[in-house]
Amino acid sequence: MTVKSKKYHISGERLEELQQIAEENMFMHASQLNDWRGKLNIFVKGEGVWVEDAKGKKYLDSLGGLWYKAAGYGRxxxxxxxxxxxxxxxxxxxxxxxxxxxxxxxxxxxxxxxxxxxxxxxxxxxxxxxxxxxxxxxxxxxxxxxxxxxxxxxxxxxxxxxxxxxxxxxxxxxxxxxxxxxxxxxxxxxxxxxxxxxxxxxxxxxxxxxxxxxxxxxxxxxxxxxxxxxxxxxxxxxxxxxxxxxxxxxxxxxxxxxxxxxxxxxxxxxxxxxxxxxxxxxxxxxxxxxxxxxxxxxxxxxxxxxxxxxxxxxxxxxxxxxxxxxxxxxxxxxxxxxxxxxxxxxxxDLVGNSKKMGNYLFEKLLELKKYDIVGDVRGGLGLLAAVEFVADKKEKVAFPASAKLAQKLPKFLFDRNIVTFRAGDIISICPPLSITKNEIDYLVDAIEDSIIHLKKDLNT
Ligand SMILES: Cc1ncc(COP(=O)(O)O)c(C=O)c1O
Missing domain, CATH: 3.40.640.10 (Type I PLP-dependent aspartate aminotransferase-like (Major domain))
Structure with missing residues (x-):
């Protein structure tokens, strides 16, 4: 989903220069340099539940920044x-x-x-x-x-x-x-x-x-x-x-x-x-x-x-x-x-929407329980939900670190235009309270697609 370049989009040398300054002079919170060196996401525009990166690619922000973007972007x-x-x-x-x-x-x-x-x-x-x-x-x-x-x-x-x-x-x-x-x-x-x-x-x-x-x-x-x-x-x-x-x-x-x-x-x-x-x-x-x-x-x-x-x-x-x-x-x-x-x-009425859309999101996520690697889906009390993955559904056994869920899932979601934080054994979902039904459909479809991709990758 690439949109036509606008004045806030950047590329080429300028993008490389910013990556280099960040690499040399900036701490990122809760991470170390090798986590993001040369591939730091730089976002330049936001509207509603959507953010645009420096090159103009659009993503749905499924964690509302870091659990805070209640009214959405661009107000x-x-x-x-x-x-x-x-x-x-x-x-x-x-x-x-x-x-x-x-x-x-x-x-x-x-x-x-x-x-x-x-x-x-x-x-x-x-x-x-x-x-x-x-x-x-x-x-x-x-x-x-x-x-x-x-x-x-x-x-x-x-x-x-x-x-x-x-x-x-x-x-x-x-x-x-x-x-x-x-x-x-x-x-x-x-x-x-x-x-x-x-x-x-x-x-x-x-x-x-x-x-x-x-x-x-x-x-x-x-x-x-x-x-x-x-x-x-x-x-x-x-x-x-x-x-x-x-x-x-x-x-x-x-x-x-x-x-x-x-x-x-x-x-x-x-x-x-x-x-x-x-x-x-x-x-x-x-x-x-x-x-x-x-x-x-x-x-x-x-x-x-x-x-x-x-x-x-x-x-x-x-x-x-x-x-x-x-x-x-x-x-x-x-x-x-x-x-x-x-x-x-x-x-x-964002609080009312939180209740209504929270129920809708939870219902849709519950359908993901059909996959053998989805151990639990939690939600239904407003717009805060989680999907938890397990290697053994009956015994609720987590995947071993070697399965690399924390490296794979954020990437699979990102490839499907969903930006999140720390997806691994658990995908936490905390979108803007202004989210619509269509946007929830988009989000849950992308999560489902990522699960299918993960299953193939894990050979389950
Ligand atoms: C429950 C809770 N309390 C406190 C904090 C700390 O907030 P801040 O990062 O704004 O200092 C957080 C941050 O995520 C939180 O989740």
Missing amino acids: KEIADAVYNQMTQIESSPSGSATISQIELAGKIANLYPEKSSRSFFVSGGAEAVETAVKMAKKFSILNGKPGAYKVLSRRYSYHGGTAMAVSLGGAKTADPMGPTMPGAIHVTNWNSYRLPYSGDPVDVAIKCANEFEEVIKHQGPDTVAAIIAEPVSAAFGIQIPPQEYWQRLREIADKYDVLLIADEVITGFGRLGEYFGPMNWGVQPDITTVAKALTSGYAPLGAAIATKKVADAFTGGPEETFTHLITFGGHPSACAAALANLEIFEKE
Whole structure:
């Protein structure tokens, strides 16, 4: 699918020059030079779910950037909002605010289940997590638990790349950094495909949630400030728990006077078919962290959203001050981008589309289960889904590294005009919430075609 060359398309010497500069002077995140040397994808244009590379080839972005492109590419109204903010006042003196920051705090409170919530703006997801955790620890101190410094999270979760967030995340692949945050304790994560215990899935989910209670009792409730978890863990392969899981987390947090933090950096703002994920289960967390879809990636912005109960603790005198500060947290132009982005959400009912198209996508993906190498398909709660491949479907045995799925699948998908990230044992799907039925058909056809190609390649 090559389109006629436009002014933003480049080729020949200029393209080679850019590849060389990148090769010599640039780090790419979460990779090493040999992964992309001489073949770095350079994109120059985007519209809706589509992106165009430097040579004019079009691809469907099946992961919405890195889980953030909710309103899709090329929204001029967001660019205009940023331009207007920047040309009016790009940032305000310390200790003051701009209209865009105030309006955004009001807008979020309006969309949030608890209307009297308060937002602490930051620059991205990890900072939102750091903010939420520091807030929870200080809240505990101010509420008669001065020794509460422990934070419980789940193995195989992801909460960001900064030191505290890495301590809370449970990935085995994180870079070693010596001792992690004292008081970071991990429990079993929920996995619907490979249940961590035998039994009925709902019972197992409750058992997993109860591990938080066991740790709190064992450590002493006075030492624990918070529980943090993603409503649906994308890092662990799109793991959707039964509603009883989060309901049980809420009960445990209440019983032991521990704050419940929902890390909604991926799921916040419509990804799970509601503005906020736990709304699906009637659960109100004490603090919610958001980033990505808040601006649909048009500007870097995150927030820790605190309920009134939590926020009110930071009112009084010097003792009650939350001294946390991030210079560019809640940058006015990013807030302007977020406001314009959320206006699109409302105008086009993107959250409704997430629910509707999420169901359609899930139904279509389920058809792929006919292939012997497709072990599981997960989805059906908004526009977040996964296809998991196995060498042995009956025993749910993963392919060995020698099958090279992580090298082959991204290429097979790319050859079919689908751009994704880290497809391997699992293809995660997180398209813009504006995606249409036809575009989902295109995407699922390309995935199916890639599966057929993979089967031939693997001789299965
Ligand atoms: C659940 C979750 N929390 C936090 C983060 C960190 O966000 P950021 O990369 O914006 O710092 C991520 C990033 O993917 C995430 O998935």
